[in-house]
Amino acid sequence: xxxxxxxxxxxxxxxxxxxxxxxxxxxxxxxxxxxxxxxxxxxxxxxxxxxxxxxxxxxxxxxxxxxxxxxxxxxxxxxxxxxxxxxxxxxxxxxxxxxxxxxxxxxxxxxxxxxxxxxxxxxxxxxxxxxxxxxxxxxxxxxxxxxxxxxxxxxxxxxxxxxxxxxxxxxxxxxxxxxxxxxxxxxxxxxxxxxxxxxxxxxxxxxxxxxxxxxxxxxxxxxxxxxxxxxxxxxxxxxxxxxxxxxxxxxxxxxxxxxxxxxxxxxxxxxxxxxxxxxxxxxxxxxxxxxxxxxxxxxxxxxxxxxxxxxxxxxxxxxxxxxxxxxxxxxxxxxxxxxxxxxxxxxxxxxxxxxxxxxxxxxxxxxxxxxxxxxxxxxxxxxxxxxxxxxxxxxxxxxxxxxxxxxxxxxxxxxxxxxxxxxxxxxxxxxxxxxxxxxxxxxxxxxxxxxxxxxxxxxxxxxxxxxxxxxx
Amino acid sequence: xxxxxxxxxxxxxxxxxxxxxxxxxxxxxxxxxxxxxxxxxxxxxxxxxxxxxxxxxxxxxxxxxxxxxxxxxxxxxxxxxxxxxxxxxxxxxxxxxxxxxxxxxxxxxxxxxxxxxxxxxxxxxxxxxxxxxxxxxxxxxxxxxxxxxxxxxxxxxxxxxxxxxxxxxxxxxxxxxxxxxxxxxxxxxxxxxxxxxxxxxxxxxxxxxxxxxxxxxxxxxxx
Numbered sequence: 001x002x003x004x005x006x007x008x009x010x011x012x013x014x015x016x017x018x019x020x021x022x023x024x025x026x027x028x029x030x031x032x033x034x035x036x037x038x039x040x041x042x043x044x045x046x047x048x049x050x051x052x053x054x055x056x057x058x059x060x061x062x063x064x065x066x067x068x069x070x071x072x073x074x075x076x077x078x079x080x081x082x083x084x085x086x087x088x089x090x091x092x093x094x095x096x097x098x099x100x101x102x103x104x105x106x107x108x109x110x111x112x113x114x115x116x117x118x119x120x121x122x123x124x125x126x127x128x129x130x131x132x133x134x135x136x137x138x139x140x141x142x143x144x145x146x147x148x149x150x151x152x153x154x155x156x157x158x159x160x161x162x163x164x165x166x167x168x169x170x171x172x173x174x175x176x177x178x179x180x181x182x183x184x185x186x187x188x189x190x191x192x193x194x195x196x197x198x199x200x201x202x203x204x205x206x207x208x209x210x211x212x213x214x215x216x217x218x219x220x221x222x223x224x225x226x227x228x229x230x231x232x233x234x235x236x237x238x239x240x241x242x243x244x245x246x247x248x249x250x251x252x253x254x255x256x257x258x259x260x261x262x263x264x265x266x267x268x269x270x271x272x273x274x275x276x277x278x279x280x281x282x283x284x285x286x287x288x289x290x291x292x293x294x295x296x297x298x299x300x301x302x303x304x305x306x307x308x309x310x311x312x313x314x315x316x317x318x319x320x321x322x323x324x325x326x327x328x329x330x331x332x333x334x335x336x337x338x339x340x341x342x343x344x345x346x347x348x349x350x351x352x353x354x355x356x357x358x359x360x361x362x363x364x365x366x367x368x369x370x371x372x373x374x375x376x377x378x379x380x381x382x383x384x385x386x387x388x389x390x391x392x393x394x395x396x397x398x399x400x401x402x403x404x405x406x407x408x409x410x411x412x413x414x415x416x417x418x419x420x421x422x423x424x425x426x427x428x429x430x431x432x433x434x435x436x437x438x439x440x441x442x443x444x445x446x447x448x449x450x451x452x453x454x455x456x457x458x459x460x461x462x463x464x465x466x467x468x469x470x471x472x
Numbered sequence: 473x474x475x476x477x478x479x480x481x482x483x484x485x486x487x488x489x490x491x492x493x494x495x496x497x498x499x500x501x502x503x504x505x506x507x508x509x510x511x512x513x514x515x516x517x518x519x520x521x522x523x524x525x526x527x528x529x530x531x532x533x534x535x536x537x538x539x540x541x542x543x544x545x546x547x548x549x550x551x552x553x554x555x556x557x558x559x560x561x562x563x564x565x566x567x568x569x570x571x572x573x574x575x576x577x578x579x580x581x582x583x584x585x586x587x588x589x590x591x592x593x594x595x596x597x598x599x600x601x602x603x604x605x606x607x608x609x610x611x612x613x614x615x616x617x618x619x620x621x622x623x624x625x626x627x628x629x630x631x632x633x634x635x636x637x638x639x640x641x642x643x644x645x646x647x648x649x650x651x652x653x654x655x656x657x658x659x660x661x662x663x664x665x666x667x668x669x670x671x672x673x674x675x676x677x678x679x680x681x682x683x684x685x686x687x688x689x690x691x692x693x694x695x
Contacts, residue, residue, distance in 0.1 A: 272563065273490035276584050280496035283588025284503065308585050315563055324536065325566055330635045333568045357691070362639060
């Protein structure tokens, strides 16, 4: 049977989403860390690249420009030195040449420090150094000639050799500048390429994180939905089971009530009547023999006494099972009668207060209220040790309220399972009966403060509109 | 002991559902030459019909009978034939039963356990126009009189109804048909008709709409 599985099975069938959620979190963090490390490395590389390559390249270019500037100064000097109308002797320029020579050496040294090593660049630099050395040698030679008084020869040498050598130097520097510019452009391209890659990586990272987060979120949602579905299902099943239990418990009460009623009726109608008939016949027989046979009359009287006692037992038994007064006179009078009987039998003084209109409860419903009072008072007599009890019945606000109170020992209110088994079942029965009448049931008790059982049941009082419609 | 007429027999109707008990009562009654049992009824309805037909002097009416109980039957019998005397037979000495019996017009109330002496005496007393209680009842009647709760007839006509009749009134006011009421209360439609007639008679109302209004005034249904 499907029903056989227990709540425990249903609970364990719900998979815990925790493991997968942890996994999702782990994957997300790992991906994040890997990407973050990678990106940091990329950016650091970019930083280095910019500092080492671009900055140095720029500095090298500056030195090259310095060199170029020097060659232009040389060009002006060389031109002035060779002018025919020049009024100054050649040695006049010697100081300037020495200064430019030093400056260019310094610039060349610095350029060599900053420049990145490329085959084309290195080749050009070697050429530059060679032609510069050559230039300075030639210029020294020219100054020597001038010093020795060969002014014109020196001028000729300057015109014929030095100027072309200077032009060569200048063109090599221009070439180097062009190379540097190219390197600069390439470096810029590489930087923007790297930036692009880092940007893409970050986008990919964000995308992956988004996907993982979304996946985890969706999984959580789905797991939640599943869990709630199962919880809902479980709750429904629990409710069904508790409803079935309640139905069963109610069925038990119902069957008990029907059985008691039948037994009471059988006892009263069958055995009671037969015993009555026997008693009547015996009575008649003894009446007839009254003056004739005293021994017979005695015997008959004795037997009749037995019959009457039996009848009395049958009758009171039948009343306990189902008081006929309930069917004949309703709840109010039944309660009055019962409370009176109870006081006399148990010695617990019960005060009854209340008046009930008849006709609101059919006997089939009234019996449950009667049973509640019966059960509550029986508990008072059995468990509380109380000497007095109060039964209060009132009709107010469309409801019947019933209260059974005692001044006895009371008990500690707690889970019903903690109580004596029989008492728990009694309470359950009272509650079940009250709820069957669409009413509420409550019990309050504490040690040495007595116990109060309260029941409120709505009076069946249909509205006139409803009634008139059906009458017409 | 004097009888109203030496030559006139007291005609008795015996209403008791259990055959053995009824036969026992019949023997006891017929032991007295002044009494003739003219008819037997097994239900309240039969008792009412027999009374209409036979017009007995005294009806010995069992309190609890199937279909229509002794109390309702008593009221119905007396409505049609006020001259008939009714003595209630009961197993119960509850004050409620005794009081109701007298409210509804019964003149005697006897308990079944002392029947062989009480039955004949009660029938004779009633035939002579007196009331009769079993000795076991007298103290209840006296106590009730002392407490002031015992009244021959209640002022409130609603209180003169039996519980069954109140239930029927409630159901009529709810708009239930006789058939529905019969099903609900597990009695025959004829019995419901008797209850309905009794309710109208007692409350002096003649139409269903008046019953509904009465129920509203009584708070049995909400306006």
